[in-house]
Amino acid sequence: MYSIKTNNMLNKIKLFTACTLVMFSCKEGVKEQASNELVKAEAVRPNIIYIMADDLTTQAISAYGGIYKDIAPTPNIDRLAKEGMLFQDVLCTNAICGPSRAAILTGNYSNINGYYKNESGGKFDESQWTFPQEFQKNGYQTSLFGKWHLGTEPKGFDMYKYHNSAGQQGHYWDPVYNENGVDVKEKGYSTNLSTDFAINWLQEGRKQDAPFMMLLQYKAPHRPWEPDTKYETLWDDIEMPYPATFNDDYKGRELTAGDTEMTMDYFSRRDMKLEEPKNLKGKEKIKWAFYGAKPGEIVQPEGMNEEEGRKWRYQTYIKDYLACVKSVDDNIGRILKYLDDNGLAENTVIVLTSDQGFYLGDHGFFDKRFIYEESLRMPFIVKYPKLVKAGSKNEDIISNIDFAPTLLDLANIKTTQPIQGVSFKSNLEGTTPIDWQKGMYYHYYEFPYWHHVQPHYGIRTQKYTLAHFYYNIDVWELYDLEKDPQQLNNIINAPEYANVVSDLKSQLKELMKKYENDKTLADFRVITDKDFGSIVDHQDEETSVQDILTNK
Incomplete structure (x- = not known):
């Protein structure tokens, strides 16, 4: 028979045990909740849309200012800058299409990734690591639409559809695309088509419950600068302004800037959209179209003097180039609308860039290649509402080898792959690390083709x-x-x-x-x-x- 004292003691033990169980249960509940939140946070990894136009330059984007901003504004690209971060000092390690793309994909310089030059420079080593492969390995749905231009088939993509004619350079009209290993000829304008494919994949080709990483890489505004039909005569009734350095005499730089084949004297008949004679075929057809690209082959209407011809060539070129940019801007607007309409804007990182800068008559040039500012500086804008302050600007020196580690960092993907570039996620958040790079190394190798730089x-x-x-x-x-x-x-x-x-x-x-x-x-x-x-x-x-x- 229990005494009252014994009974009280048992009650106390029961109470202590109950409290202990409650406390233990609470702690376990907190741990479980934290674990669930961590899993949830990892599950809501950001989507990434990387948009790269070929030969797009800061001078052609109104968010960067410049002489064309009021004549040829880019409202959709400007919206990215308004809602994200505009970078002023993103620089290219080798300002030419293929090598820049290789540096971006691998996070390494040309001497490491092996792709130094475009013209007979070999093919990109498709066996090497690229950042899309890392995204794919870590559960991202991956896709590529538009221009690849590396001489190989892409790796690391669940779906790809890239330009596969003219040595992967592609055509503006009725282009041939390689769709997951099969060539398909499409009807229409390439800038619109590549966006069609991208949106179709976003709507129907991907799983809705997993993050995605998409590369949308336009051919435009690359040579030969063929506008969409609706923009062919957009600026016919005006004279475009001339860059301040249009009449550069290259004094003190005669053997470098002054000894190139990328001045206003090197536009071809094809560039100038001259009407081709009928019945030309084969080599004769090519010879006629590319006349003007060699020294001494000046293309201009009869009766013009040297200065008039030079200005005529510039006016034809700049209007076609900016009209191609206009289509790029239109299609970026289509992507933004899709994200808004489908509730994806908040959790999607959008990057807008180019493979390097470009000359729009600056120093009397077209093309790129030099370490000089117009070709060295890449347009670069990032919109990501969860991390990047709207309307912010960055003036840190960043290079194209830094893109890959940054995109991986934003997706919280760790890799053991050696990468020369470094993440600038902190810079995106508004904080520049104390030890951030103060200068960048540049190296250009290709000579004499093309453009004799x-x-x-x-x-x-x-x-x-x-x-x-x-x-x-x-x-x-x-x-x-x-x-x-x-x-x-x-x-x-x-x-x-x-x-x-x-x-x-x-x-x-x-x-x-x-x-x-x-x-x-x-x-x-x-x-x-x-x-x-x-x-x-x-x-x-x-x-x-x-x-x-x-x-x-």
């Missing part, structure tokens, strides 16, 4: 550009970007800049070591000469770039 390497900081042109000349150039933003005055020999040159060479030396490209000039020339052979007798074949940069 001398191979060169260099460094670009926020204040200076230093470059060494080395193939069959030995020319250094220095520009003070604060005092001379248009880069008209080569001040390499100015005594007051001697210490600046020494410091920049020291920084460049370290960057070339860091990126494993501290070779000899002979090594660099071998890369240029591959497939063509040497066009000159080289001097100082075994000169080490490291010795050059230390003035030995």
